[in-house]
C-alpha cells in the first residue's frame with residue numbers, strides 16, 4: 001500500500017501441493033501487478049496450482065496487460081479471491097474470463113479475510129466513488145484528551161511501539177498533510193523511519209498547508225527525500241526553497257486555505273489515501289469541513305492536564321451531542337499500553 005495508485009494494492013500467492021511457490025504484491029507505480037510477480041516466481045510449477053489473490057484479477061489492457069491472461073497462460077487451475085474489483089472496467093469480467101478458460105473460481109472467504117482484503121483497497125474504492133482520496137485523520141492524545149502540553153510540547157505522547165505503527169501507516173499512504181503550525185512548532189521530518197531512525201520505504205509526498213507562506217527555507221522536512229507540495233494563499237509571493245518543493249496557490253476562505261479545494265486537487269492528482277498529521281487548528285478545520293473519512297486516534301495512558309493544553313480539534317465544535325461525528329466499523333488495538341481506535345466517519349453524519 002502507498003505509492004501504487006492509480007492501481008489498487010493487491011497481494012497474490014501461488015500454492016502447489018500445500019506449498020507457497022510464488023508471492024507478489026503490487027509494485028510502486030509504475031511497476032508490475034501482484035499476480036504476474038507471483039506467477040513469475042512460481043515459474044513452470046504454476047501449472048495446475050492455485051492462485052490466491054486479495055482482489056479480482058484485472059481483465060483489460062491498461063498500462064499493464066490483463067492479469068487474467070497471465071493466469072490463464074501460466075496454467076493455474078484454481079483462483080481463490082474474495083473481492084470483485086469495484087473498477088467498472090473489471091467488476092466481474094476478470095472472474096468471468098477465468099471461468100470461461102476453465103479455471104475454478106472460489107469466492108468464499110472468512111470475514112477476517114474479507115476485512116483485510118477490503119483494507120488494501122479502501123482508498124482505491126473511495127477514489128472511484130468520489131474522485132477524492134480517502135482522508136485519514138491521525139492524532140495522538142493523552143488519556144485526558146491533550147495533544148500537547150501548555151507549552152506546545154507533544155513529542156512524545158505515545159509509546160515507541162505506537163510511533164512504529166504510525167511509521168507503518170505513513171508507508172501505506174500516498175501523502176501526508178500537515179499545517180504550518182506543526183511545521184513551526186515541531187520541526188517534523190514527516191518521513192517513514194525504522195526504530196533506529198533510518199528512512200524506510202519510498203520517499204513520501206508531504207503537503208504543507210500554509211496560507212501566508214510562513215514555511216522557513218530550513219524546515220527539516222525540506223531536507224528529507226521526497227516531494228513537498230507547499231500550499232499557500234493566492235496572493236502570497238513564495239518561491240520554492242529547494243528543487244523538491246512545488247508551490248500550489250490556492251483559494252482561501254476567511255484568509256485560510258480552502259481545504260475542500262485541496263482535497264479535490266489531491267484527488268485529481270490520482271492520490272487514493274492521504275493522512276492528516278496536524279495540530280488542532282488544521283485537524284479541527286478538516287473535521288468542520290466534513291473532509292475526514294477515517295480516524296486513527298492513539299490514546300496514551302498519560303495525563304497532561306491544564307486548560308491551556310490543547311485538545312485534538314480546535315474550531316467551534318458542535319453544540320448538540322446528536323450532531324457529533326460517529327465512527328463505524330471500529331477497531332481497538334492495544335499497542336504497548338496505548339489504545340489505537342480506528343473507524344470510518346459514518347455516512348449518516
Ligand SMILES: NC(=O)c1ccc[n+]([C@@H]2O[C@H](COP(=O)([O-])OP(=O)(O)OC[C@H]3O[C@@H](n4cnc5c(N)ncnc54)[C@H](OP(=O)(O)O)[C@@H]3O)[C@@H](O)[C@H]2O)c1
Nearest residue numbers: 140147154179181182210211256257278279280281282285
Ligand atoms: N499529538 C498530535 O497528534 C499532534 C500532531 C501534530 C501537531 N501537534 C501539536 O499541535 C501544535 C500545533 O498546532 P497548530 O494548530 O498550530 O498547527 P496545525 O494544525 O498543524 O496548523 C494550523 C495552521 O494551519 C494553517 N491553515 C491553513 N489553512 C487552514 C484552514 N483552512 N484551517 C485551519 N488552519 C489552516 C493556519 O495557519 P495560517 O493561517 O498561517 O495558514 C493554522 O494556524 C503543536 O504544539 C504540535 O506539537 C500534535
